[in-house]
Amino acid sequence: xxxxxxxxxxxxxxxxxxxxxxxxxxxxxxxxxxxxxxxxxxxxxxxxxxxxxxxxxxxxxxxxxxxxxxxxxxxxxxxxxxxxxxxxxxxxxxxxxxxxxxxxxxxxxxxxxxxxxxxxxxxxxxxxxxxxxxxxxxxxxxxxxxxxxxxxxxxxxxxxxxxxxxxxxxxxxxxxxxxxxxxxxxxxxxxxxxxxxxxxxxxxxxxxxxxxxxxxxxxxxxxxxxxxxxxxxxxxxxxxxxxxxxxxxxxxxxxxxxxxxxxxxxxxxxxxxxxxxxxxxxxxxxxxxxxxxxxxxxxxxxxxxxxxxxxxxxxxxxxxxxxxxxxxxxxxxxxxxxxxxxxxxxxxxxxxxxxxxxxxxxxxxxxxxxxxxxxxxxxxxxxxxxxxxxxxxxxxxxxxxxxxxxxxxxxxxxxxxxxxxxxxxxxxxxxxxxxxxxxxxxxxxxx
Numbered sequence: 001x002x003x004x005x006x007x008x009x010x011x012x013x014x015x016x017x018x019x020x021x022x023x024x025x026x027x028x029x030x031x032x033x034x035x036x037x038x039x040x041x042x043x044x045x046x047x048x049x050x051x052x053x054x055x056x057x058x059x060x061x062x063x064x065x066x067x068x069x070x071x072x073x074x075x076x077x078x079x080x081x082x083x084x085x086x087x088x089x090x091x092x093x094x095x096x097x098x099x100x101x102x103x104x105x106x107x108x109x110x111x112x113x114x115x116x117x118x119x120x121x122x123x124x125x126x127x128x129x130x131x132x133x134x135x136x137x138x139x140x141x142x143x144x145x146x147x148x149x150x151x152x153x154x155x156x157x158x159x160x161x162x163x164x165x166x167x168x169x170x171x172x173x174x175x176x177x178x179x180x181x182x183x184x185x186x187x188x189x190x191x192x193x194x195x196x197x198x199x200x201x202x203x204x205x206x207x208x209x210x211x212x213x214x215x216x217x218x219x220x221x222x223x224x225x226x227x228x229x230x231x232x233x234x235x236x237x238x239x240x241x242x243x244x245x246x247x248x249x250x251x252x253x254x255x256x257x258x259x260x261x262x263x264x265x266x267x268x269x270x271x272x273x274x275x276x277x278x279x280x281x282x283x284x285x286x287x288x289x290x291x292x293x294x295x296x297x298x299x300x301x302x303x304x305x306x307x308x309x310x311x312x313x314x315x316x317x318x319x320x321x322x323x324x325x326x327x328x329x330x331x332x333x334x335x336x337x338x339x340x341x342x343x344x345x346x347x348x349x350x351x352x353x354x355x356x357x358x359x360x361x362x363x364x365x366x367x368x369x370x371x372x373x374x375x376x377x378x379x380x381x382x383x384x385x386x387x388x389x390x391x392x393x394x395x396x397x398x399x400x401x402x403x404x405x406x407x408x409x410x411x412x413x414x415x416x417x418x419x420x421x422x423x424x425x426x427x428x429x430x431x432x433x434x435x436x437x438x439x440x441x442x443x444x445x446x447x
Contacts, residue, residue, distance in 0.1 A: 013025075064273075065402075065407070066271075066273075067080045067271055067407070070402075070405060070406065070407050071405070071406055071407065071431065071435045071439070072271075072406075072407035072426075073406065073407060073408060073409050073425045073426055073427065073431075073439060074407050074408065074409055074410055074426060075384070075385050075409075075410065075424065075425070075426020075428075076165070076216070076385075076410035076424055076426070077138070077165055077167070077263070077265075078265060078271050078274060078277075079244075079265065079266050079271070079384075079426060079428055080271055080428055080430055081244070081266050081267075081354070081428050081429065081430065082346075082354065082429055082430055083268050083269075083270060083342060084268070084341070084342055084345035084346065086341060086345050087268045087338050087341045087342050087345070090337065090338075090341045091334055091337050091338050091341065095110060095111075096110070096111065096114070096333075096334065096337055097334065099111050099333060099334075101330065101333075102115075102310065102333075103310070105307065105308065105309045105310065109307065109308060111333065112296050112308035112309065112310070113308050114333075114336070114337045114340055115133045115134070115296045115308075115331075115333065115336060115337075116296045116297070116298060116308050117340045117344070118131075118133070118134060118264075118280075118336045118337070118339060118340040119131040119132065119133060119295070119296060121339075121340060121343050121344075122243070122264075122280045122282050123282060125243050125246040125247065125251060126241070126243075126246060126251050126252060126253050126257075126260040126280075126282040127251030127252065127253025127254045127257075127260075128251075128252075128253045128257070128259075128260050128282035128283055128284065129282075129283070129284050129285040129288075130282065130283065130284075130285060130288055130291070130295065131280060131281060131282040131283075132280075132281045132282075132291050132292065132293040132294060132295055132331070133293055133294050133295065133296055133331045133333070133336065134264070134278050134279060134280060134281075134293070134331040134332045134333070134335070134336035135278075135279035135280070135281055135292070135293060135328060135331060135332065136276075136277070136278075136279055136328070136330075136331075136332060137263055137275070137276070137277040137278065137279045137332075138165075138168065138240065138261065138262050138263030138265075138277065138279045138280075139165065139167055139168035139170075139171040139172075139263075139279075140171060140279050140328070141240075141261035141262065141263075141279035141280060141281045142164070142168045142171070142172060142210065142238070142240050142261050143168075143171045143172045143174075143175040143176075144175075144261075144281065144292045144326055144328060145208070145210070145238045145259040145261050145281065145283075146158045146160070146172055146175070146176065146181075146207070146208055146210055146238060147175055147176075147179060147181075147292075147326065148259065148283075148287065148290050148291070148292065148326075149207045149208035149235070149236040149238060149258070149259070150179065150181050150207040150208070151290065152207075152236065152287065152290060153207045153208070153234055153235065153236060155204075155205050155206060155207035155234070155235070156180070156181050156182055156205055156207065157181070157182045157183075157184060157203065157205045157206050157207060158172070158176060158181055158182065158183045158184070158206075158207055158208055158210065159184050159186055159198065159201060159202065159206055159208070159209045159210065159235075160172060160183060160184070160185055160186065160209075160210040160211075161185070161186045161188070161193040161198075161209075161210065161211045161212065161215070161221075162185050162186060162187055162188050162193075163188050163191070163192060163193055163211070163212060163215035163216050163217060163219070163221070164210060164211065164212040164215065164216060164240060165212060165216045165240075166216070166415040166416075168212075168240065169183075169185065172210070181207070182205075184201055186198050186201065188217075190378050190380065191215075191217050191219045191377070191378030191380045191387070192215065192219050192220075192221050192222060192378075192380060193211055193215075193221055193222075193226060195222065195225055195226070195229065198226070198229055199229055202229060202230075202232070202233065202235070203233075204233065206233060206235040207235060207236065208230075208235050208236040208237070208238050208258075208259075209226065209229065209230040209235055209236075209237055209238065210238040210240070211223075211226055211238070211239055211240070212239070212240040212241070213239055213240070213241050213245075213249075213252065214241075214242060214245055214249075214382065214383040214384075214385065216424075217378065217385070217386075217387050217412075217424065218362075218382045218383065218384070218385025218386045218387065218424065218426075219378060219380035219381065219382055219386075220249070220380065220381045220382065220383065223239065223252065223255040223257075224255060227255050227256040227257070231256065236258040236259065237255075237256060237257050237258050237259075238257070238258065238259045238260075238261065239252035239255070239257045239259070239260050239261075240260075240261050240262050241260060241261075241262045242262060242263075242266060242383065243262055243263075243264055243266060243267060243280065244266040244267065244351070244354060244355055244358065245355060245358075245383040245384075246355075247351035247352045247354065247355035248352055248355035248356055248359065248383075249355075249383070253282075258283065258284060258287070259281070259282070259283045259284075259287070260282045260283070261279065261280065261281050261282070262279070262280055263277050263278065263279055263280070264277070264278040264279070264280050264335065264336065264339040265277045265278065267338075267339040267342040267343050267346075268335075268338035268339050268340075268341055268342025268343070269335050269338050269339060269342075276332065276335060277332070277335065278332040278335035278336050278338075278339055279332070281293070288312065289312065291312070292326030292328045293313075293326065293328050293330075293331050294310050294311075294312060294313040294331070295310070295311045295312040295313075296308055296309070296310060296311060297309055297310075297311030297312075354429050355383075357428075357429035358383060358384035358427065358428055358429055359382075359383060359384065361384075361427045361428070361429065361431055361436065362382060362383070362384045362385065362386065362426075362427040363382075364427075364433075364436060365425070365427050365431075365436045365439070365440060366382075366386055368436060368437060368440035369388060369440045369443065369444065371440070371444075372440050372441055372443070372444025372445075373444050373447070374388050374389075374390075374440070374443055374444050374447055375388060375389040375447075376388055376389075377389050377422055384426055384427050384428055385424055385425065385426045385427075386424075386425060387412065387422050387423065387424050387425070388409070388422070388423050388425060388443075389421055389422055389423075389447075390421050390422075390423055390443075390446070390447040391421065391447050392421070392446070392447070393411075393413075393420070393421065394408070394409070394410075394411035394412070394413065394421065394422070394423045395411055397423065397443070397446055397447070398411070398423075400446050401439075401442060401443065401446070404442045406438075406439055406442065408423065408425075408443075409423035409424050409425040409426070410423065410424040410426075411423065412424055
């Protein structure tokens, strides 16, 4: 019989007990006073046989609705994109699937090369000098960028736009509290960062200005003006970007960004009910030794053959804790590999074409919604997301859309009660014209 796992037999149990020198399982707990040990049977159902257990969980799983079954217009940080089939084939290989931190380069060349390629492609997309080996997710990378800025400038105030993803702002606030830093949120004006308020609040104690481009509402930020304000003093300019958008847009590095961060989820990482993701962190050569996590570098061995090594590891495991730049101890190697494989398989022209389709299809849906009487909020240049106004609660509209066979948009009132009735819609290259037309018609009929 083929087992999914090898069950422990009574003989195995006896062998282990004999090896450690005890006569029973009960004896293992002899140091715990009997009066505080649990007595009786736990309130659990009886164990199921494996076929019954599999059937039970398959029944639970079938209650979920996924983007495989239903066209989705929900984005807000997690997007459904085309994933080349080769991605799963590569990341499912055991040498990648089970790999841990590649401390020993002599036996980790494949893993190190994959990370090196990830870093290289992120640099090309962002226009920055170097990138680290990845981080847990986009919000983590954003918070680390702000912490680095505070440490580098020796200043205590972080200015972050309210057009940055609210969950990223929450992670930033948590990190800043621990570091005794002051976070001030800058309001939006017509869907983008309020430049006038930023100028007013910007001061000598500003460590960095943090913006998102395209921002949380889908709009493109005025990076030229934002950079001028930021660098009018000694603050650092931090930009969070959707990496797919950078396949078409001018990269933040060319706008003078000091640090560019984001989430690599659009490349090769499925929506998978919200995670895990893979953050990227790119910056200038000047800040190389301040980058959290680690950097993989390319070198040659004694025979002149190309090889890869962990070049810099400025973290608390390797240097004195008070000198560490971050307590991020690991990276998303497997998801970084997925992103690398996806970008390689799609290619430069393919990435540009994917980005172009996102722009075109989002613009098409926006126009179709207008034609069906739906109000567009904040008419701004966009990438693949935009906000619409509905005359019912968004949750109610989404329930009605679901009944029509669609996963609706994100309810912005969840984060700000003043945005009641505003829905954030996302359109990616996987949506068809028929789906866009049908969605516009159904949403128009509801509002």
